[in-house]
Amino acid sequence: MSETNPAAATGMSADAAPHRYTAAMAAEIEARWQDFWDADGTYAAPNPEGDLAGDPAVVARPKKFIMDMFPYPSGAGLHVGHPLGYIATDVFARFQRMTGHNVLHTLGFDAFGLPAEQHAVQTGEHPRVTTEAAINNMKSQLRRLGLGHDKRRSFATIDPDYYKWTQWIFLQIFNSWYDDEAAKARPIAELVAQFESGERAVPGGGSWDVLSATERADVLSGFRLAYASDSPVNWCPGLGTVLANEEVTADGRSERGNFPVFKAKLRQWNMRITAYADRLLDDLDALDWPEAIKLQQRNWIGRSEGARVDFPIDGEHITVFTTRPDTLFGASYMVLAPEHPLVDKFVPAAWPEGTHDVWTGGYATPGEAVAAYRAQAASKSDVERQAEAKDKTGVFIGAYATNPVNGEQVPVFIADYVLMGYGTGAIMAVPAGDQRDFEFARAFELPIVCIVEPTDGRGTDTATWESAFGSYDAKIINSSNDDISLDGLPVAEAKARITEWLARKGIGEGTVNFRLRDWLFSRQRYWGEPFPIVYDEDGVAHSLPESMLPLELPEVEDYSPRTFAPDDADTSPETPLSRNEDWVNVTLDLGDGRGPRAYRRETNTMPNWAGSCWYELRYLDPHNSEQLVDPEIERYWMGPREGRPHGGVDLYVGGAEHAVLHLLYARFWSKVLYDLGHVSSAEPFHKLFNQGMIQAYVYRDSRGFPVPAAEIEERDGGFYFEGEPVKRELGKMGKSLKNSVTPEAICAEYGADTLRLYEMAMGPLDVSRPWDTRAVVGQYRLLQRLWRNIVDEATGEVTVVDTEADEPTLRALHKAIDGVRQDLEGLRFNTAIAKITELNNHLTKAGGALPRTVAEGLVLLVAPLAPHIAEELWRKLGHTDSVVHQDLPVADPAYVVDESVTCVVQIKGKVKARLEVSPAISDEELEKVALADENVVKALDGAGIRKVIVRAPKLVNIVPA
Numbered sequence: 001m002s003e004t005n006p007a008a009a010t011g012m013s014a015d016a017a018p019h020r021y022t023a024a025m026a027a028e029i030e031a032r033w034q035d036f037w038d039a040d041g042t043y044a045a046p047n048p049e050g051d052l053a054g055d056p057a058v059v060a061r062p063k064k065f066i067m068d069m070f071p072y073p074s075g076a077g078l079h080v081g082h083p084l085g086y087i088a089t090d091v092f093a094r095f096q097r098m099t100g101h102n103v104l105h106t107l108g109f110d111a112f113g114l115p116a117e118q119h120a121v122q123t124g125e126h127p128r129v130t131t132e133a134a135i136n137n138m139k140s141q142l143r144r145l146g147l148g149h150d151k152r153r154s155f156a157t158i159d160p161d162y163y164k165w166t167q168w169i170f171l172q173i174f175n176s177w178y179d180d181e182a183a184k185a186r187p188i189a190e191l192v193a194q195f196e197s198g199e200r201a202v203p204g205g206g207s208w209d210v211l212s213a214t215e216r217a218d219v220l221s222g223f224r225l226a227y228a229s230d231s232p233v234n235w236c237p238g239l240g241t242v243l244a245n246e247e248v249t250a251d252g253r254s255e256r257g258n259f260p261v262f263k264a265k266l267r268q269w270n271m272r273i274t275a276y277a278d279r280l281l282d283d284l285d286a287l288d289w290p291e292a293i294k295l296q297q298r299n300w301i302g303r304s305e306g307a308r309v310d311f312p313i314d315g316e317h318i319t320v321f322t323t324r325p326d327t328l329f330g331a332s333y334m335v336l337a338p339e340h341p342l343v344d345k346f347v348p349a350a351w352p353e354g355t356h357d358v359w360t361g362g363y364a365t366p367g368e369a370v371a372a373y374r375a376q377a378a379s380k381s382d383v384e385r386q387a388e389a390k391d392k393t394g395v396f397i398g399a400y401a402t403n404p405v406n407g408e409q410v411p412v413f414i415a416d417y418v419l420m421g422y423g424t425g426a427i428m429a430v431p432a433g434d435q436r437d438f439e440f441a442r443a444f445e446l447p448i449v450c451i452v453e454p455t456d457g458r459g460t461d462t463a464t465w466e467s468a469f470g471s472y473d474a475k476i477i478n479s480s481n482d483d484i485s486l487d488g489l490p491v492a493e494a495k496a497r498i499t500e501w502l503a504r505k506g507i508g509e510g511t512v513n514f515r516l517r518d519w520l521f522s523r524q525r526y527w528g529e530p531f532p533i534v535y536d537e538d539g540v541a542h543s544l545p546e547s548m549l550p551l552e553l554p555e556v557e558d559y560s561p562r563t564f565a566p567d568d569a570d571t572s573p574e575t576p577l578s579r580n581e582d583w584v585n586v587t588l589d590l591g592d593g594r595g596p597r598a599y600r601r602e603t604n605t606m607p608n609w610a611g612s613c614w615y616e617l618r619y620l621d622p623h624n625s626e627q628l629v630d631p632e633i634e635r636y637w638m639g640p641r642e643g644r645p646h647g648g649v650d651l652y653v654g655g656a657e658h659a660v661l662h663l664l665y666a667r668f669w670s671k672v673l674y675d676l677g678h679v680s681s682a683e684p685f686h687k688l689f690n691q692g693m694i695q696a697y698v699y700r701d702s703r704g705f706p707v708p709a710a711e712i713e714e715r716d717g718g719f720y721f722e723g724e725p726v727k728r729e730l731g732k733m734g735k736s737l738k739n740s741v742t743p744e745a746i747c748a749e750y751g752a753d754t755l756r757l758y759e760m761a762m763g764p765l766d767v768s769r770p771w772d773t774r775a776v777v778g779q780y781r782l783l784q785r786l787w788r789n790i791v792d793e794a795t796g797e798v799t800v801v802d803t804e805a806d807e808p809t810l811r812a813l814h815k816a817i818d819g820v821r822q823d824l825e826g827l828r829f830n831t832a833i834a835k836i837t838e839l840n841n842h843l844t845k846a847g848g849a850l851p852r853t854v855a856e857g858l859v860l861l862v863a864p865l866a867p868h869i870a871e872e873l874w875r876k877l878g879h880t881d882s883v884v885h886q887d888l889p890v891a892d893p894a895y896v897v898d899e900s901v902t903c904v905v906q907i908k909g910k911v912k913a914r915l916e917v918s919p920a921i922s923d924e925e926l927e928k929v930a931l932a933d934e935n936v937v938k939a940l941d942g943a944g945i946r947k948v949i950v951r952a953p954k955l956v957n958i959v960p961a
C-alpha cells in the first residue's frame with residue numbers, strides 16, 4: 001500500500017544487518033508478546049474480592065479505572081481513525097501501571113444497534129450472527145495493536161448475561177419513585193405504604209383501599225421513574241420507530257439516517273429523568289469534564305427561573321410561565337399552544353363584537369379558525385415552529401382574559417411559536433420585551449406597551465421601534481397599580497418584588513422550569529433488550545420477578561417494524577416482537593400471591609442507549625450472577641475519593657458527539673442506582689476527555705466524485721488520478737470517500753508500535769488531525785534508531801556496557817524522564833514522544849555503547865507508547881519479568897534543572913538588567929528576552945532602538961536611537 005520499502009529505505013540490504021528492526025521483525029516480536037501477554041494474563045486487574053480477586057499487595061495500591069467509550073461493532077471494521085482513543089487510554093493505563101497503580105482497563109461492545117437490524121430486515125439473517133462476526137473481526141483488529149486490556153472483563157451488551165442486568169436495572173427504576181422532600185429515589189413500595197396509611201394524600205382524593213387495581217396502577221404511574229404514557233412523541237417513519245428528543249436534530253430529523261420526524265400520539269415508556277434535573281445540573285460542577293460538554297448539558301437541561309401567573313378567564317384561569325414577571329404590566333395579549341387543552345373551553349360560538357379582521361384568519365367562527373390553525377400547526381416540527389426568522393402566525397380564539405395586575409382585558413390567541421411541551425404551554429405576551437411577541441404584535445396590530453426604559457436612546461414611543469428591547473440593566477416604567485409599583489426598579493429587583501406580590505395575592509408563585517423532558521424509552525425494533533414487563537387482563541403492567549431474567553429475545557421470521565399512519569389515531573406501529581403470539585401470550589406465576597395467570601408481554605424494546613447506561617459497573621464484576629456488582633468491588637473502583645466527591649471512572653475518553661445522549665442518560669441511571677443503595681458512586685465518569693478526529697484527505701475528480709486516495713500521484717504541488725488533475729480536501733475517513741486506511745495495512749508495513757507512536761505523535765489528543773500515510777515512516781525510523789542504540793544489528797546481541805553515563809547523557813536522560821512523566825500524566829502524548837526522540841537522538845549522536853542504566857531508562861520510557869519493542873528490549877537486557885509492571889524511573893532533580901548563566905544587559909554602556917539564561921541560548925532568543933525584560937523596557941522609556949549587540953549567552957548591549 002505504500003511506496004516505501006522500509007528495509008530499502010535504510011540503505012542497507014537485510015543480509016548485512018540480519019538483526020535490524022524491520023517490519024518483519026516487528027511482526028514477529030509483536031505476535032510473540034501478544035501471545036505471551038494473553039497466556040500470562042499480564043493485564044489482569046485484581047479485584048478486592050470475588051472471582052477476579054488477586055494479589056492483595058496490588059489491590060492495596062491506589063486504583064485507576066481507565067475507560068474508552070465502547071464501540072459499536074460495525075461490519076465495516078476499523079480504520080486507522082477509530083483506535084486513536086483506544087491507543088491513548090492504553091498508553092495512559094500503561095503509564096499508570098508503571099507508577100504504582102492497580103489499573104483496570106478493558107473494552108466491551110455496545111452491540112445492539114440499527115445497522116445489524118437493517119441488514120436483518122433486508123436479508124433475514126439474524127442480527128446476532130452479523131453482530132458477533134463484527135465483534136470477532138474487531139477483536140482481532142484490536143489485538144493486533146497490543147492494547148493492554150483485561151480480557152476477562154470484556155462483554156457485549158447483547159449477551160443475555162449482561163442484558164439480564166440491564167433489565168434488572170429497568171425494574172429498579174420502574175419500581176421506584178422520586179421523593180422530592182428527601183431529594184432521592186425510593187422504592188415504590190414505600191410510596192404505597194404512605195398511601196395506605198394516609199400519611200400521603202392520594203392524588204385525586206379518596207382513600208387507597210377503595211381504589212381498583214387499575215386505578216392504583218394509574219396513580220403509581222404518575223410517580224414511577226419508568227412509566228408508560230400516551231403522549232405526543234417523535235415518530236420517525238423512515239426508521240419505523242419513535243425517538244427520544246436527544247435523537248432528533250436541530251432541524252427536526254433523525255440523528256441516525258437523517259429521516260424526517262413527526263409528532264404522533266402513542267403509548268410509550270418514559271424515564272422520569274426530569275426528576276433529576278437539579279442534581280444533574282449541580283453535580284456537573286465537581287466533574288473534571290471539558291467546559292464545552294458541561295455547557296451543552298446545562299443548556300440541554302435548561303434551568304429557567306421565573307414565575308407562574310394566573311390570568312382569570314370566565315371564572316377560571318390560564319396559568320402562564322414567564323421568566324420576566326417584572327414585565328407583567330406590558331402583557332397586552334396571551335398566547336396558548338394550539339394543542340393546549342383549555343382552548344376548547346373558551347372558544348365561543350361567534351366572534352365577539354368588533355373583532356379585528358386580521359385576528360380571525362378569515363374564518364366565519366372562532367371554532368373553524370381554531371380547527372384550521374391546529375391542523376396547520378400539527379404538520380410542523382417544534383423546530384420549524386420556533387424558527388426565529390419566520391413570519392408569526394396565529395388566530396384569536398374569540399375570548400379575553402384579565403391581566404391580573406391592571407385588570408385589562410387581553411385577547412387570547414393560539415400560535416405555533418408557543419410549544420405545549422414547555423412551561424405551561426401558555427404565555428403572557430410582552431411585545432416590548434420579547435422579540436417573538438413584538439413581531440406577532442406588529443402582524444396582528446396589538447398594543448405594544450413600553451414597560452422598560454430603553455437604554456439605547458430609542459425613546460419610549462413604541463410606534464417608532466423596529467424590535468423589542470431587552471436589557472437587564474434597564475429600569476422598569478409604567479408599572480404600578482394601587483397596591484404595588486415597580487417603577488424605577490432595576491429588572492432583578494422588580495422580578496423579586498412582583499413575584500412576592502403575586503404569591504401574597506395568591507395569583508402566582510416563583511418557579512423553576514426546565515427544558516429537559518422525560519426520556520422516551522421504548523422503540524418499535526427487534527434488536528434491543530425486551531422489557532421485563534407483562535400486562536394482565538386489565539392492562540396493568542407487572543414486573544417480571546428477578547428469577548425470570550434475562551427475558552431473552554424470541555426468534556422471529558420478520559425483523560421489520562410495520563409502519564402506520566401518524567395522522568390516523570386508530571393505527572399503531574406493529575413491532576417485530578408483537579407478531580410472535582407464542583412469546584407474547586404467556587401464563588406465569590409472578591410470585592405475587594396471585595398464582596399462575598395469563599399475561600401479555602410488552603412488545604417494544606429498549607433504546608440502544610440502555611446498554612451503555614451502566615456498562616462501567618459490569619467491567620468491575622463481569623461474572624457475578626447474583627448481583628449487578630458486588631458493593632465492595634464497586635466501592636474500590638468507583639467510590640468517592642478526595643477531590644472526586646461523587647466517585648466515578650478516573651478517565652473516560654471518547655468523542656464529543658455524546659454530550660447530551662449517552663453522557664446524560666448514564667449519569668441519570670447512576671443516580672438512581674446510587675439513591676437505591678446499589679452503588680456508592682453518584683456519577684459514572686469523574687474525568688472526561690474528548691479526543692479529536694483523525695481526518696483524511698479526500699480526492700475528487702472534475703465531476704466531484706471521490707477517487708481512491710491510495711492511487712493519487714502528487715507532482716509539482718498538484719494531485720493526479722490516472723493522469724487527470726483532482727482536487728484535495730479534508731474530510732472524514734471511510735469507504736464512501738474512498739480514503740480508508742486500515743490499521744492492518746500500517747501494521748503490515750511498519751508494525752503496531754510504529755502505528756501507535758504515529759497516532760500519538762500526530763498532535764495534541766483533543767485536536768483533529770489529517771492522516772498522512774507517508775509520515776508514518778518517521779516513527780518507524782525512531783524505533784529503528786532505538787533498537788540500534790541497544791542491539792548490534794549484525795549479531796543481535798545487546799551492546800550496553802556497565803559503565804557510568806557521562807554528565808550530558810545523564811542530563812538528557814533525566815530531563816526526558818521528568819518531561820515524559822509530566823506529559824503522560826497530562827495526556828500530552830505527542831510532546832512525550834518528542835522528548836523520547838530528543839533523548840534517542842542525543843544517544844545516537846554521542847555514539848558508542850550505551851551504559852546499561854541509560855538503555856534501561858530509555859526502554860522504560862518507551863514502554864507505555866511502544867510496548868512490544870520495549871518488552872523485547874527489556875528481556876534482551878537480561879530481565880525475566882515483564883516490562884509492563886516495572887516502575888517508571890524517577891528523575892533526579894540535580895540533572896533536571898538547567899544550568900544557567902547570568903547575562904548582563906547594558907544600555908549606553910550602563911548595566912540595566914541581569915538575566916538568568918540557558919548557556920545554550922541563541923543570539924536571537926537572547927535579544928528577544930533582553931528587549932522584553934521589564935527593567936530594560938522601563939530604562940528605554942519608549943525610545944527607539946538603533947542597534948543591539950548580542951554576545952550570547954553573557955552580554956547584550958543596546959544602543960537607543
Ligand code: ANZ
Nearest residue numbers: 304321322323324327417418419422423425430433434
Ligand atoms: C413574558 C416575557 C417578557 C418573556 C419578556 C420573555 C421576555 P426560557 O428562558 O427559555 O425559559 N415562553 C414560556 N413558555 C413558552 C412556551 N411554551 N413556548 C414558547 N415560549 C414560551 O424562556 C421563557 C420565556 O419564553 C417566558 O418568559 C415566555 O416569555 C416564553 F420581556 O414571558 B416570557
